[in-house]
């Protein structure tokens with residue numbers, strides 16, 4: 001599928017990344033990435049993050065972690081996964097600038113994607129973040145709706161056909177571009 005003149009004349013400064021299905025392998029619906037042992041990095045992700053870092057772009061992870069509200073794991077487990085991922089990136093000269101997660105259940109907060117609370121949190125922490133220079137990369141309809149609601153450009157990552165969430169076709173349709181995976185999304189942004 002095409003990039004639809006995705007970044008023609010546009011300076012991208014910040015890339016927002018969904019986590020499960022973009023950075024690490026998404027588990028079957030109803031299964032949760034509850035510990036580091038269940039966090040399986042997808043191919044080329046470290047290199048893709050390093051490319052964004054090298055190009056001077058800000059990298060922000062935004063992830064819904066409803067499993068916390070459901071009692072499947074704790075907020076501390078989410079934070080440990082993020083700390084260990086960050087340590088792994090650091091060993092290879094890459095980094096994520098910030099992680100945000102929503103630990104809430106549906107309709108109980110302003111931060112569960114597709115609501116834009118995590119974009120607002122990022123903007124509060126990094127004054128330079130602007131929707132016009134930001135891109136959201138995700139593998140769910142809620143990611144694309146989040147990006148659009150915040151005013152960002154969006155890239156839908158098709159990923160693993162077996163693990164797509166219901167409504168993904170609409171996500172692919174609404175997105176500014178569709179790629180197979182994160183490395184291809186980064187190539188689209190940078191090349």
Ligand SMILES: [Mg+2]
Pocket residue numbers: 018019020021022026138139140
């Ligand atoms: Mg996802």
Ligand SMILES: [Zn+2]
Pocket residue numbers: 101102103104108109110111112
């Ligand atoms: Zn929330």
